[in-house]
Amino acid sequence: GQNIDQPTEMTATEGAIVQINCTYQTSGFNGLFWYQQHAGEAPTFLSYNVLDGLEEKGRFSSFLSRSKGYSYLLLKELQMKDSASYLCAVLDSNYQLIWGAGTKLIIKP
Amino acid sequence: GAVVSQHPSWVICKSGTSVKIECRSLDFQATTMFWYRQFPKQSLMLMATSNEGSKATYEQGVEKDKFLINHASLTLSTLTVTSAHPEDSSFYICSAPSMDSSYEQYFGPGTRLTVT
Numbered sequence: 001g002q003n004i005d006q007p008t009e010m011t012a013t014e015g016a017i018v019q020i021n022c023t024y025q026t027s028g029f030n031g032l033f034w035y036q037q038h039a040g041e042a043p044t045f046l047s048y049n050v051l052d053g054l055e056e057k058g059r060f061s062s063f064l065s066r067s068k069g070y071s072y073l074l075l076k077e078l079q080m081k082d083s084a085s086y087l088c089a090v091l092d093s094n095y096q097l098i099w100g101a102g103t104k105l106i107i108k109p
Numbered sequence: 110g111a112v113v114s115q116h117p118s119w120v121i122c123k124s125g126t127s128v129k130i131e132c133r134s135l136d137f138q139a140t141t142m143f144w145y146r147q148f149p150k151q152s153l154m155l156m157a158t159s160n161e162g163s164k165a166t167y168e169q170g171v172e173k174d175k176f177l178i179n180h181a182s183l184t185l186s187t188l189t190v191t192s193a194h195p196e197d198s199s200f201y202i203c204s205a206p207s208m209d210s211s212y213e214q215y216f217g218p219g220t221r222l223t224v225t
Contacts, residue, residue, distance in 0.1 A: 031212055042202050042216035043153070087152060091212055097143075101152040 002026045004100035006088050011106045012078055020073045020086050020103045028093020034062050034073045035087040037102065043087055046073070075105075083107045111137045113205050115217035122193055122224055129189045130220045132203030138183035139205035143214065144176075147200040159186040193224045 004024045012018040024032070031050040035043035049055055049064035049071060061074040075082055088100040112135040122128050132142055142159040157178055158166040165178035177189040190197055200221055204214040 033213070040200075040219075040221070042204075042219045044216070045213050048213060095212065097155070097214065099152045099155075104150075 002090075002092065002098050004088055004090060004098055006086075006100045006103045008101070009104045009106065011108060012075075014078055014080060014107055014109050016078050017074065017076050018078060018105065020075075020088075020105065022071045022073070022088035022100055024069050024071070024088070024090045024098075024100075026090045026092045026098055029066060030091040030093065030095055032062075032064055032071050033087075033089045033091070033097070034060075034071075035089065037085045037087055039084075046086075078107050080107050080109070111135075111205070111207065111215045113139075113203065113215045113217040115201075115203055115220050117220060118218060119221040120223070122222070124194055124224055125192055127189055127191045128193055128222060129187055130201055130203075130222075132186045132188070132205075132217050134184045134205050134215075137205075137208065139186075140183060141206060142180060142186040143204045143206075144178065144186075144188050145202045145204065147202060147219075153202065156188075161186075190222065193222070195224045198222055198224045 006022045033048050034046040037043040047062035054063045059076045064071045085102040085104045087102045089097045114133045116131045140161045144156045145153040146156050147153050155168050156171045159178045159180040161180045167173045180186040200219050202219040204216045207213040
């Protein structure tokens, strides 16, 4: 079966750095997405990785290792507004998105 | 980025009635749209793929006669929850895929359905 694992909840301090991990086992791979979702709102796109390596976009970076079935989202200089759920999703061989359960990130002052 | 709208943003209905949710792509055409359901503290669950001009493709376990999908034009897909029950109360979100090679999905703002 297809499976995506990410931690249920993480806590970090304002101004710090946090890394949210995602491991996946899917039938085929056509890329991995990270989305941010605030409570009661729809997800918003953060990143898309299809090749191995690190992609940096401002305070957010996303890393992918296809051989390990592993990705992480790195958030730097955390702000209170970064408190949200972070969803990892993999595009499988049928170009269907397989979603992880999401990681709720709590930022403390 | 592209914009997807949903209407209504929230709705309360009585058990046994039907509710229609609209999903529109405002500045692009979408031959395909996706309908998701999300229960509190859970991730997105794909319900069905809506295809313009043809029947929707439903995921396993989703009753097609209960969740009617119509994709009548390249900018509009509708989801009708028929004979709604309290257990259908959820957050319903639609999305449309990007037309470029990024495969990014543009999400609507979601519809909060409460069935009393």
